[in-house]
Amino acid sequence: MEKHTLIALMEDKPGVLNRVSGLFRRRNYNIESLSVGHSETGGISRMTIVVNGDERIVEQVVKQLDKLVNVTDVIDVSHRDSVFRELALIKVNAGPGKRSEIIELTSVFRARVVDVGATSLTVEITGPESRVNSLIGLLEPYGIEELARTGRVAMVRSGNGNGSSRGIDF
Amino acid sequence: MKRTGAQAVWESLVREGVDTAFGISGGAVIHLYHALPDYPIHHVLMRHEQGAAHAADGYARATGKVGVCVATSGPGATNLVTGLATAYMDSSPVVAITGQVATPVIGTDAFQEVDITGITLPITKHNYLVTDVEELPLVMKEAFYIARSGRPGPVLVDIAKDVQAAEFDYDYPDEVRLPGYRLPAGDISAQLEAAAEMIESAERPLIVAGHGVVLGAAEDSLLRLVEQTQIPVVTTLLGISAIPETHPLCLGMAGMHGEAYANLALAEADLLIALGSRFDDRLTGPVDGFGAQAKVIHVDIDTVEINKNVLTDLAVVGDLRDVLPQLISAVDERNRDEWLARIRLWREESAQRDIVGQETDELVPQFVMRQIWHATRGEVIMVSDVGQNQMWEAQYFVHHRRRGLLSSGGLGTMGFALPAAIGAQLGLPEQQVWVTAGDGGFQMNIQELATVVQEKLPVKIAIMNNGYLGMVRQWQQLFFEGRYSGTPLLGPDFAKVAEAYGIPGITIREKAQVDAAILQAVETEGPVLIDFRIVQEENVYPMVAPGRPVNEMIRRPMPTGKR
Structure with a gap:
């Protein structure tokens, strides 16, 4: 089973997210992450979906998504030169004795401390999932109190500059 | 305004x-x-x-x-x-x-x-x-x-x-604005050329005609394609009436309860041309063994159906209304006598097993369906319910009329027939509409008899009453140790129920009474209900056992003695 990254553009209307998530459940697709927000066009949302499955399953996911009336475009960017990013907020146990150690780790990962409490630190990291996973792994021994991950967002690279404005031939 | x-x-x-x-x-x-x-x-x-x-x-x-x-x-x-x-x-x-x-x-x-x-x-x-x-x-x-x-x-x-x-x-718009809703509009000429080549080089091609032919009103084109290429056709349940079943190249319905010769053709074909069929599991059986010797051309209006159930060698996405005329002009005429002769042999063998050709005084449902066909000359709209009755109707009524069979294929909804027949009769008031149902399914929407009367609809109703949820009973008999759990079914006196609603009701217990009752229904101006008390444990044959390939069928035994 392979991981595939899909980008879907859809009308920003009530219930559309429900249609998409309902489709995944009904068709028994294995979704690893799903992240949605505004796109560059008003009234159009952009969703990045990471789905597990072989080529045939993914072909079905793409076509089923595209069949939804509110979904305007779907593209599989797995084999395209793309930027993948995820953001995570990690609240980690940090008594006064451990703080500097954690802050040091954080800076190695180009992450940021965004909140300091009496017994904990909150770290923000943005990057490819592998980097996020590594930092989480290193912070685990200190005790992670809370973890929030956004799931993957993706964008195709523009290459030598003659691509479309958003780098995808939709 | x-x-x-x-x-x-x-x-x-x-x-x-x-x-x-x-x-x-x-x-x-x-x-x-x-x-x-x-x-x-x-x-x-x-x-x-x-x-x-x-x-x-x-x-x-x-x-x-x-x-x-x-x-x-x-x-x-x-x-x-x-x-x-x-x-x-x-x-x-x-x-x-x-x-x-x-x-x-x-x-x-x-x-x-x-x-x-x-x-x-x-x-x-x-x-x-x-x-x-x-x-x-x-x-x-x-x-x-x-x-x-x-x-x-x-x-x-x-x-x-x-x-x-x-x-x-209020202002009614002239146009819709649906940016995410696209109809197939691609150029398919290259695919059709490839399809024509595959068809011309195939020795044992077979068309699988599905509901898409009917929905696309492509029946005429299908007939032309079939006659030009001499390719035999099997249909799905909902593909029935895509081509007249009286046509010599039509092998009727294939699948779990398909004609044996239709299923053998599916198994032996070297090219399957699926037209508007989604390869439902009731047609294919396990997909890994389906059409083992065949290449597959799949024509469908919905791209999602391509490679969903059966992997395709050549896909054509489009409306059969447009695709078939183009395909016809792309393929040449060809003689397929050898392939057709093999199918003819299978057909003759099946005829010998057919219960309708056998001498029995029992009131069997296959005979009832066949006699409804005879009495109506097939010139009616059949609306079948779900279960054994649905399969007997599909097998023994010979459908040649366009949109001549309405049935719940995909969902298999018991209780569909009576209300669907009400809709059909209102849409086509000049046509005679028949409901065929089992005693189980009919009780699921029996209340609509009141609608029949209120709307003065001349719907004819034939109930195959065997006192069981018969299809499940058949499975229990064949695969679940004969344990009839939850299948024996007590029904009302349907003729009296009909009378209570103001519909003439007839109860038939003897084979000899069948023709007269059907004739009475045909000739009565208003609705009629006939309760056929059929043999209780009659089975639908052939049957492909669940999980088995379509050419491995449970057949009715050959009769001993002369036919």
Whole structure:
């Protein structure tokens, strides 16, 4: 089973997210992450979906998504030169004795401390999932109190500059 | 023009060419019903909303037009669910209009509130919740456009009660704006050339004709293609009537209860040309063994169906209405005598096993179906229910009339036949419409007999009454140690029930009485119900056991002695 990254553009209307998530459940697709927000066009949302499955399953996911009336475009960017990013907020146990150690780790990962409490630190990291996973792994021994991950967002690279404005031939 | 939301709904229906709607009134559609008498729409009051959805579906299947049903919020709307799922599985164009509680109380668990757009999400092609009256005209326009275009399907429009009452300036749009809804429009000439080459080089090609041929009104083209290429045709259940079953190249229905020679042809073919069929498991059996010797050409209007169940060697995405004429001009004539001769041998062998050719005094359902065909000369619309009766109808009534069989194929909805026949009869008042059902399924929507009477519909009803949920009993007999758990079924005296509704009822126990009863039904002007007390433990043969390939069939034994 392979991981595939899909980008879907859809009308920003009530219930559309429900249609998409309902489709995944009904068709028994294995979704690893799903992240949605505004796109560059008003009234159009952009969703990045990471789905597990072989080529045939993914072909079905793409076509089923595209069949939804509110979904305007779907593209599989797995084999395209793309930027993948995820953001995570990690609240980690940090008594006064451990703080500097954690802050040091954080800076190695180009992450940021965004909140300091009496017994904990909150770290923000943005990057490819592998980097996020590594930092989480290193912070685990200190005790992670809370973890929030956004799931993957993706964008195709523009290459030598003659691509479309958003780098995808939709 | 000032209109209320309710008026706008009916006016939009009229503009879409609707003259019949099936429904039941209620609190959340009271504004709709208040406005209804001012519009030239015949409203058919059903006895259950499930019946309304099936009737709209039956109307659509019989006429090719969009069927419309109406229900109130809450239980009215949820009662539509089975009917909408039935229409969705069989790609039937239906628009369902439901009332919703008023916008200020949506989400408060108000009286008779239910999230019907949420509930019907996976069983509609699309749906809408209208909370602003200004959106209503465009929503109605889009609903009809989506329901009837491309691969047809049901669309539900849920309209809040205060929206129905609100006044606004009504203006019906000329066009829809659906950026995410695209119909197949690609150039397929290259694929068709490739298809023609595959067809010409195939020694044992076979066409699998599905519902798409009927939905695309491509029956004439199919016939021309078949005669030009001499390629035999099997159909799916819903593909029945895509080609006249009287045609020598038509092998009838294939699949779990298909003709043996149709299934053998499927197994032996070296090229399968699927036209508007989604390769349902009841056709294919386990897909890994399906068409083991064959290359597959798959023509479908819905790209999602390509490679969904059966992997395709060549896909053509398009409407058969457009694709078939192009394919015809691309392929050459060819003689296929050897292949056809093999099929003829299989056919002769099957005829020897056929129970209808055997001497028996028992009242068997196959004989009843065959005699209905004889008496009507096949010139009627058959509406079958689900189960053994459905398979006997498919096997023993010889369908040659366009859209001559309406049946719930994908969802397999027991209780479909009677309300669907009501819809069909209203859509085609000049045609004779027959319901064939089992005693189990008929009891699931028996209340619609009242609608038959209220609407003065001359529907003929034949019940194959064996006192069992027969198809499940057959499985229990063959695969579950003969343990008849939950299948023996006590029914009423159906003839008396019919009489209570004001419909002549006949009970038939002897084979010798069958023809006279059918003739009486054919010749009676109004509705007639015949309760055929058939042999209780008759089975449907051939049968492909679940999980087995289609050419491994359980057959009726060869008769001993002479035929």
